[in-house]
Amino acid sequence: MDAPQRVLSSEYMEWAKTRAQARFNLASSGILPYPTRELDVTLEDIELTGPSFYGYEPLQRALAAKCGVSVDSVVAAVGTSLANHLAMAALVGPGDEIVMERPTYEPLLALARYLGAEVKQFERRSEAAFPIVSEDVSRRVTARTRLIVISNLHNPSGALTGERTLAELGEVARAVGARILVDEVYLEMVWERGARSAFHLGSEFVVTGSLTKAYGLGGLRCGWILAEPALARRMWRLGDLFAVIPAHAAERLSVVALRRLERIAGRARDLLQRNRALLVPFLDSRDDLQVVRPEFGTVVFPRWRGGNADRLCLLLREKYETTVVPGRFFGMPDHLRIGIGGETDEVKAGLERLAAALDDPAVT
Numbered sequence: 001m002d003a004p005q006r007v008l009s010s011e012y013m014e015w016a017k018t019r020a021q022a023r024f025n026l027a028s029s030g031i032l033p034y035p036t037r038e039l040d041v042t043l044e045d046i047e048l049t050g051p052s053f054y055g056y057e058p059l060q061r062a063l064a065a066k067c068g069v070s071v072d073s074v075v076a077a078v079g080t081s082l083a084n085h086l087a088m089a090a091l092v093g094p095g096d097e098i099v100m101e102r103p104t105y106e107p108l109l110a111l112a113r114y115l116g117a118e119v120k121q122f123e124r125r126s127e128a129a130f131p132i133v134s135e136d137v138s139r140r141v142t143a144r145t146r147l148i149v150i151s152n153l154h155n156p157s158g159a160l161t162g163e164r165t166l167a168e169l170g171e172v173a174r175a176v177g178a179r180i181l182v183d184e185v186y187l188e189m190v191w192e193r194g195a196r197s198a199f200h201l202g203s204e205f206v207v208t209g210s211l212t213k214a215y216g217l218g219g220l221r222c223g224w225i226l227a228e229p230a231l232a233r234r235m236w237r238l239g240d241l242f243a244v245i246p247a248h249a250a251e252r253l254s255v256v257a258l259r260r261l262e263r264i265a266g267r268a269r270d271l272l273q274r275n276r277a278l279l280v281p282f283l284d285s286r287d288d289l290q291v292v293r294p295e296f297g298t299v300v301f302p303r304w305r306g307g308n309a310d311r312l313c314l315l316l317r318e319k320y321e322t323t324v325v326p327g328r329f330f331g332m333p334d335h336l337r338i339g340i341g342g343e344t345d346e347v348k349a350g351l352e353r354l355a356a357a358l359d360d361p362a363v364t
């Protein structure tokens with residue numbers, strides 16, 4: 001049998017960088033950018049060079065305090081993106097098995113295939129609100145499984161996985177000596193309930209996150225991995241083969257942002273509350289969109305009863321200047337992902353335009 005082709009790119013990322021921008025952008029899954037001026041920074045805060053070797057100590061301490069873990073469990077990384085890369089590359093090699101959710105954030109799948117892993121996917125079912133059923137995971141796990149990969153909140157559906165299910169996954173992984181990578185970049189948005197990181201459930205859990213999505217601070221590229229200390233050390237050493245040293249000014253700004261995180265989160269919370277108040281009546285008014293509404297986060301992932309959503313997304317972009325993410329990037333072409341983390345006026349107009357496109361005879 002031929003070896004599977006090594007993946008060397010992400011189709012979704014290319015689309016996101018070249019075709020997701022629009023006057024009314026409902027394709028983004030993050031909160032709109034936090035204004036730099038509101039960080040109240042001084043020139044000293046953006047010192048270009050500093051003592052950052054295996055971590056910049058003030059940032060390490062700030063992240064450890066934020067996550068409620070010891071400093072030696074924190075590996076700083078350039079966004080959740082590089083955090084995922086480091087975590088996966090430290091844990092799997094060519095021929096190892098990864099068990100991954102479907103639908104999934106496509107770069108995670110591309111990354112696993114880039115690393116030469118054999119990927120088996122388990123379904124999170126749309127009609128049941130995208131739950132993780134641990135028996136479905138355990139059925140796919142074998143002695144060769146090194147890693148189980150999930151996101152929490154789930155991208156694209158926004159579904160929250162609770163601790164009981166996570167603990168069950170922990171047992172599944174432990175039974176074969178595998179680990180679980182939980183991408184928690186959206187868990188930061190569960191402010192109301194203060195959801196606890198899966199890291200606290202046992203040493204088989206490795207989690208990744210960043211300040212990107214929930215706080216509108218993607219430009220800082222402040223990401224992290226939480227892993228038990230010996231594994232964290234391995235990841236730091238592996239990082240010497242990638243970015244080696246981060247942009248120090250960004251590390252310093254990240255420390256400033258972490259100090260003000262409560263205020264930054266408050267702005268995001270208020271924005272989402274306003275935008276959710278627009279999303280609910282929109283969804284109520286659409287019989288052609290089948291969706292179970294998540295309690296948290298910025299995204300919903302409805303199924304369009306009209307079939308393949310590509311033509312809807314194209315019409316929406318070209319005629320209505322509005323973007324959503326076509327479900328095909330998540331392996332579910334009859335779905336679309338709608339993001340509501342933008343400016344309220346833009347979200348309002350975007351939803352109106354989405355309604356107009358859905359009603360347009362050109363798509364029916």
Ligand SMILES: Cc1ncc(COP(=O)(O)O)c(C=O)c1O
Nearest residue numbers: 079080081105151155185210212
């Ligand atoms: C599940 C998931 N992980 C990671 C990322 C990238 O996050 P970051 O900007 O922190 O690299 C995204 C972005 O869409 C995402 O959806």
